[in-house]
Amino acid sequence: MGTFERIRKISPYALVAFAIIFVGFMVASDADISNLIRQGQDYRTAVIGKINGEKILYKNFEEEVREQIEQQRKQSTTENMDIDESQVRKSLWAEKVEEILLNQEAKKMGTRVTDEEILDVLLDNPPDYLRKPFTDSAGNFQRQAYLEIITNPDVIYKRLPNTVPQEEKRRIVEQFKKDLINIEKYLRKEHMLNSIRTLVAIASSFASPTYAKLKYIKDNSIADVRAIFFDLKDIPDKSVSVTEEEIKQYYEENKQFYPEKPRRKIKYAIFKIVPSQQDTNLVQKSINKFAEELSKLTDISERSKLFEKKFKEYNGEISDFKLAKDLPSQLAAYITTTPIGQVVGPIQTSDGVYFIRLEDIRKGENEVVRASHILIEFGNNKDSALAFAKEILAKAKKGEEFETLARKYSQDKGSAMNGGDLGYFGKGMMVKPFEDACFAAKPGEIIGPIETQFGYHIIKIYDKKSDEYKYSFIKFAPTVSRTTERILARNAKMLKEKVEKGTPFESAAKEFNVVARTTDFFERTRPVLGSNYLTSLAFEAKVGEVLEPFELKNQGIIVAQVVDERKGGFTPLEDLREKIKFTLMKRKKLDLLEKKANEVYNRIKNIGTLQAVQQIDSTLNFHDWHDIRNNGFITGFGQDYAFTEKIFLVPMNSIVPPFRGERGYYIFEVYRRVVPDEVTVKNEWRKSYNNIVSNWRQSAYMLWFNKVKESAEIKDYRYKFYRDF
Numbered sequence: 100m101g102t103f104e105r106i107r108k109i110s111p112y113a114l115v116a117f118a119i120i121f122v123g124f125m126v127a128s129d130a131d132i133s134n135l136i137r138q139g140q141d142y143r144t145a146v147i148g149k150i151n152g153e154k155i156l157y158k159n160f161e162e163e164v165r166e167q168i169e170q171q172r173k174q175s176t177t178e179n180m181d182i183d184e185s186q187v188r189k190s191l192w193a194e195k196v197e198e199i200l201l202n203q204e205a206k207k208m209g210t211r212v213t214d215e216e217i218l219d220v221l222l223d224n225p226p227d228y229l230r231k232p233f234t235d236s237a238g239n240f241q242r243q244a245y246l247e248i249i250t251n252p253d254v255i256y257k258r259l260p261n262t263v264p265q266e267e268k269r270r271i272v273e274q275f276k277k278d279l280i281n282i283e284k285y286l287r288k289e290h291m292l293n294s295i296r297t298l299v300a301i302a303s304s305f306a307s308p309t310y311a312k313l314k315y316i317k318d319n320s321i322a323d324v325r326a327i328f329f330d331l332k333d334i335p336d337k338s339v340s341v342t343e344e345e346i347k348q349y350y351e352e353n354k355q356f357y358p359e360k361p362r363r364k365i366k367y368a369i370f371k372i373v374p375s376q377q378d379t380n381l382v383q384k385s386i387n388k389f390a391e392e393l394s395k396l397t398d399i400s401e402r403s404k405l406f407e408k409k410f411k412e413y414n415g416e417i418s419d420f421k422l423a424k425d426l427p428s429q430l431a432a433y434i435t436t437t438p439i440g441q442v443v444g445p446i447q448t449s450d451g452v453y454f455i456r457l458e459d460i461r462k463g464e465n466e467v468v469r470a471s472h473i474l475i476e477f478g479n480n481k482d483s484a485l486a487f488a489k490e491i492l493a494k495a496k497k498g499e500e501f502e503t504l505a506r507k508y509s510q511d512k513g514s515a516m517n518g519g520d521l522g523y524f525g526k527g528m529m530v531k532p533f534e535d536a537c538f539a540a541k542p543g544e545i546i547g548p549i550e551t552q553f554g555y556h557i558i559k560i561y562d563k564k565s566d567e568y569k570y571s572f573i574k575f576a577p578t579v580s581r582t583t584e585r586i587l588a589r590n591a592k593m594l595k596e597k598v599e600k601g602t603p604f605e606s607a608a609k610e611f612n613v614v615a616r617t618t619d620f621f622e623r624t625r626p627v628l629g630s631n632y633l634t635s636l637a638f639e640a641k642v643g644e645v646l647e648p649f650e651l652k653n654q655g656i657i658v659a660q661v662v663d664e665r666k667g668g669f670t671p672l673e674d675l676r677e678k679i680k681f682t683l684m685k686r687k688k689l690d691l692l693e694k695k696a697n698e699v700y701n702r703i704k705n706i707g708t709l710q711a712v713q714q715i716d717s718t719l720n721f722h723d724w725h726d727i728r729n730n731g732f733i734t735g736f737g738q739d740y741a742f743t744e745k746i747f748l749v750p751m752n753s754i755v756p757p758f759r760g761e762r763g764y765y766i767f768e769v770y771r772r773v774v775p776d777e778v779t780v781k782n783e784w785r786k787s788y789n790n791i792v793s794n795w796r797q798s799a800y801m802l803w804f805n806k807v808k809e810s811a812e813i814k815d816y817r818y819k820f821y822r823d824f
Contacts, residue, residue, distance in 0.1 A: 148192070149814035150199040157820060160195065164188055185823040192817065192824070198288065200807055205295050212290045220286055221249060229282075249279075299803045311788035312780055318787065320774045321726045322746050325709040326767035327699065328720045329692045329757075331685065339687040346679050350672045357670040362620035363637045365627070366604045367659040368594065368613040369651065370587045374577035382577045385413070386452050389573075390445050393454070402442045406456050406571070413573050417458070420567040424467045424523035430455065431523065434568050444573075451576030458569040465526070468537045469562040471519035473504055474511040476554040488548035488555035495545050501559045510554065519559070533558070591648035591656045598645050604660055620665060628654070635818035637661050652823055689759060696757035696764040704754055709768050712754075737762065747772070 145157040167187050205211070220226070225245065233245040247254055255275060256268050263271075374382075389409055396402045409415070423435050429448040437443050437457045444454030473495075475488040491508055495501050502518030509515035526534060533556060536549045540560045547557035590611050597607040608615035621627045627634045628651060636646050640661045651657045665671070672679075699719065703712045713721050724733050729747050731740035742760040749755050751769045758765045775783070817824045 145820075147816050147820060148195075149812075149816075150196060151203060151812050153199050153203070155195055155199070160191065163191055167191065185821070188817075188821065188824050192815075196808070196813065197804070198292070200804070200811055201292055201295050204807060205291055208295070208298070210291065210295055210298065212287050212294070216290055217283055217286050220290070221282070222246065296800050299800050308784070308788065311791055312784045314791065315780060315784045315787035316775055317729050317747075320747060320772070321728055322769050322773070323771035324722075324724045324727055324746055324767050324769050326722045326724070326765050327709065327712075328722055329696045329699075329764040329766075330720065331688050331692065331763045334688040334691055336684065338691065339684050341680050341683045341687070345683055346676060347672065349679050349683060350675060354669040354672075357675060359665060359667055359670040360622050361638075361667040362622055362665040363634075363661055364618055364620050364663040365633075365637050365646075365659045366615055366617045366662050367628070367657055368604075368608040368611075368615050369655040369657050370591050370611070370613055371655040372579055372584070372587060372650070374579050375583040375586070378580050378583055379577040381580075382575050386445055386575045389454060389575075393442065393444070399438070399440055399442075403440055403456060406442045406454065406573070409454070409573055410571060413575070415571055415573040417571045418569065420459075420461060420463075420569045422463060422465060422467055422523070422525065422567055423469065423562075423564060424525050424528075426523075426568065428522055430572075434570050435562070435564075435566075445575075451574045453575075454573045456571045458571055460566050460568055463565045463567040466538070466563060466565040467523045467525045468560060469523045470521050470537050471501060471505060471559045471561065472511070472514065472521060472533075473501075473509040473519055473557040474554050475508070475548070475557075476510045484555055485548060488557060492545070492547050492557045495557060495559070501545065504557075523562075538563075587656055588648070591658050594658045595645045595648055598658075598660055604662075608658075617662065620663070628657070631824050632818050632822050633657070633659065635815065639818075649822065689764070692764045693757060693759065696766060700754075700757050700766050703766075704756075706754075708752075708770075709754060709766075 143156075143158050146154045147157040147160050148155040164184065164187055167190075168182050168184060171182055171187075221229075230240050230245070233241045233248075235241065253272065256272050259268050259271065392405055393402060396405060423431060426434055427448075430446065430453060433443050433446055433455055434457060437455070439457050439459060442454060442456045444452070446453040446455065473488075473491055475484050475491070477484050491504055495504055502520075505515050505519030509519055511519075514521055526538065528534070529537070530551045530553070532549055532551050536546055536556075537558060537560060540546050540558070542560050542562050545557065545559045548555035549558060550556075594607050594611050594613075597610070598604050605615040618627055621634065621637075623634060623638050625634060627637065630651055632649075633646075633651065637659070640646060642661050642664050645658065645660045648656050648658045703709075703716075706712050706715065709721070712719070722736065724736065727733055727743060727746055729743050731738050731743050733739065733743065739760045739762050742758065742762075742765055745755075745758055745760075745765075746767075746769055749769060751772055754766060754768050756766070758767070
């Protein structure tokens with residue numbers, strides 16, 4: 100029996116322990132098993148996708164999803180880590196598509212991974228995740244112990260403590276054997292993928308020395324240019340006209356440059372899942388009842404008893420000790436001024452209505468300050484800003500209301516609207532001069548002007564403390580009731596039925612007080628309204644068909660109708676008309692500029708230099724550009740690849756006849772050009788060559804793979820199993 104076959108038969112625990120946790124198959128949270136049942140499919144044979152006819156089984160796919168999720172949980176330091184399963188599925192789908200396509204391409208190329216290559220990795224060059232469990236504290240790899248375990252898992256059976264039952268020992272060893280099979284598969288896949296990636300990168304990244312030398316010269320050449328520029332923008336649109344016949348002719352001659360994949364368009368309306376007025380009224384009744392009962396009680400202990408009763412009834416919450424700066428901003432003023440045991444409320448906030456009871460106060464180690472400020476920025480005159488700040492300080496100290504002054508004068512607009520209030524803050528939260536001034540002052544003081552990099556500050560100190568607060572609260576906020584959910588679902592269903600019976604979508608939507616909208620045309624690979632599921636349903640349906648209502652994540656219940664389709668081919672003229680019109684107008688404007696540029700050139704061509712021309716006629720649009728490179732960009736001017744290319748092709752110190760660029764016409768002269776000499780090129784071009792090869796290798800694989808993927812027949816059936824993918 101060969102060594103590799105022996106390893107296969109008696110494979111020990113390795114990859115699972117060192118890298119990947121393999122777990123039993125469990126049905127996923129949002130996997131639509133009921134959908135499978137309705138379709139009469141067996142989950143063990145159901146197909147989630149086909150790549151050039153090769154099937155991806157739902158069962159296998161979901162097993163791998165479970166494995167990856169379990170692995171993420173094992174690696175996480177956070178207990179009960181919330182994992183986005185839909186993101187795991189998206190990533191795994193992309194991996195599976197790539198893996199299958201590469202395997203198929205490998206077969207075409209004759210690329211294969213031999214048993215000897217895998218043995219070399221397992222026995223002679225194990226990766227770090229296999230070496231780590233056999234590496235001592237000094238960093239020494241215990242090769243003999245590793246080989247003994249890898250090639251003979253029965254050793255593990257003998258080394259397990261006697262307290263482990265024999266049946267459990269046998270189970271562990273058998274699991275080791277299964278796991279090494281997975282190790283082999285993993286290593287084989289990675290080795291094959293790396294081989295084909297390298298092969299493609301090398302095959303696609305050849306660069307000739309001549310090209311490298313020319314690129315080095317191009318990248319390291321600069322020029323100074325004087326020019327008279329004739330700008331397209333100077334020609335009004337009304338000066339040129341484009342006929343429908345010209346547009347059609349251009350389209351017919353160039354439509355091959357505008358390919359289009361199959362597309363769909365839908366009309367839709369969304370029923371937002373928000374509390375109804377009835378839900379809001381119900382909560383308000385509870386708030387009013389609690390507030391009324393509380394208002395009748397003046398004794399602190401009686402109010403506390405009522406709070407405890409409501410606390411249980413409405414599932415109140417207890418917050419642990421917090422510094423004033425860490426309290427919810429809209430509740431902080433109530434919590435910090437309430438006696439222990441006292442109940443306050445109702446308190447209206449942006450996220451609900453609160454009733455609060457202060458449970459305890461303790462002294463903390465970190466002091467915090469509550470302050471307001473008025474900021475006067477330096478502007479153009481620092482002395483004037485200082486004088487103005489002193490005027491405002493004087494007004495505040497004379498008794499004018501600080502909050503009013505802040506709203507009127509402070510240039511910190513964020514805090515000004517709140518009367519300059521910055522809330523509570525601790526040390527390290529403000530710039531040093533501001534912080535030092537606040538912590539050195541006493542509550543009630545108005546200080547300033549304090550200079551920081553932002554300007555001058557006038558500051559009012561309201562409070563200083565190191566207290567920490569523990570409080571309980573009951574929060575009332577409208578929630579969507581089951582009744583509201585049923586009404587929304589019913590209305591969505593009724594809208595679908597009305598449209599199916601012939602009512603125009605817009606009219607039917609209006610009856611239910613929802614807005615009808617229409618998407619642009621979209622391809623199958625684009626998630627419309629952020630949903631791949633909706634895109635897939637739209638492509639599976641016929642034009643005119645109304646999709647079954649469903650909840651669109653974070654948006655509501657959607658009702659959608661497929662209203663148009665395009666089979667693919669060329670983009671229709673109607674979609675390109677404005678773009679073509681713009682292109683033709685640009686051409687005609689350039690033609691007009693050409694005539695003007697030639698007239699100017701004929702007048703100045705014998706003067707000698709553009710510098711001399713400028714002294715004679717300064718009305719022309721002159722430019723003097725320095726250190727231009729052949730990269731399409733001119734600093735302070737913009738982009739024109741045709742022009743920067745031309746600059747390095749013409750003779751120096753002579754006026755070049757009108758040149759048609761992308762933005763207009765140029766009459767120009769190159770009066771300085773720095774190009775690397777032959778010695779420099781000879782010594783340095785190889786660096787350019789190495790960079791070219793390196794960059795090409797990095798991009799070659801993706802370019803190649805994208806072409807393979809585009810030409811592949813990929814059948815994606817995920818919409819049959821998941822709502823979110």
